[in-house]
Amino acid sequence: MKFLLPIFAALLLSLTTVNARAAEHGTAEEAIALINKTAAYLIDEGPERTFFEVSNPRGRFTYRDLYVVIYDLQGRIMAHGMTPRLVGLNAMEYRDDDDKQFVREMIERAAKGQTGPVDYKWVHPQTQRLHAKSAYFRQVGLYVITAGIYK
Template sequence: MKYLLKSFVLSLFALLMTSTAMAAEKGSRDEAVALVKKAAAYLKENGKEKAFAEFSKTDGPFVDRDLYIFAYSAGGDGTNLAHGANPKLIGKNLLDLRDADGKAIVKNFIEVANSKTGSGWVDYKWANPLTKAVEAKTSYVEKVGDVILGSGVYK
């Protein structure tokens, strides 16, 4: 009986440790907001050219696990200015980009960023750079001058 109890406790402990480790591999909503705030400060201090180059480095200071910075023009044209997970998107007009459910992703970023508050959350589906699977995601976007900065978490 003691052996069974000991085995059960050890198994439970191993399961909890695995769950904790897996949770630590994903960024949190608070971490996404903090990364956007860090990017906003960097943009204001260093200008667009330097900031967009740093934001677009897939192994740079604005990428943390599954969190990364993306930037769009706030003018409404949908031009991607920086992307920490997929540099191939930079310079492309993604205004009509839709997720697997047909949701207009970039249009929603622009709408939220140009709202009265200038920031907020947008839900959609996107490919996770770590798992490569399309997953539910929510991104925090914030207008900084004429730029929309964002970072999101996979649910």
Template sequence: MKNLSISRAAALAVVSVTLSLGAQAQARGSKQEAVVLADAAANHVKQVGTDRAFKDFTHDKTKWVRKDLYVAVTDLEGKVLAHGGNERLIGKHMMAVRDATGFAFMARMIEVAKSPQAQGWVDYEWANPQTKRIEGKSSLVRLLPDGQSVMSVGYYR
């Protein structure tokens, strides 16, 4: 009887850990979901203009934050214009910010946005707000139609 209780407790522990890991995996956005959100954000800018869209990206969490994905926008100097993950960053200059390895990822994002393709992926190491650990992150970066704003949506790899 005692062994049966121990077996049940062990089984419950395994199920609990499995469910927890599954929930954590679901809370993470994928590369494809980042592309879908970036496409929707670019269309939103075209429909309502930059001012309205940037406010929406920052404040309308139900529409513009999906799992751990969100829309961020800077100008070409690295000043944050919209940020679905952290509203306190609005107005901050991020050009000099480096990732955990010393990589100047914001400068690279702007460089990618200014390239002939006006879009691309930038990989860097960043603190995941869900796990509180430094993790690999990839952001899809696009120059918006105004030619002055750089939008990004990133996922943790």
């Protein structure tokens, strides 16, 4: 019986870890709130300061597994809350595993006043596994602010 205790404890710990990871996923409402918070900051503080703040992975524009990405209207990444080294790259032609041009769709829909979601598949930054993702977005001036939830 003593030998079963460590096995039971390990099993309990693994189940707790799985439940904790599930609880870490941001919700659509939280993603939209993060976009709106970023939009207000962009309006109040301007693009340069906003891009700097958004590109800080430990900053005010990340929450659990939610992070903000800001594109210009041509698809260039102006700020990236999870991977700042992507700033400056043009993502207009980025495609997911199903060959969907999700950045193009977000920018085109934002130009029509839409706010999302756009569904696609992307690698989760914490698990490094491919997940379904829904991205919400909003155009503010010359920029499209996005945040997505992993499913």
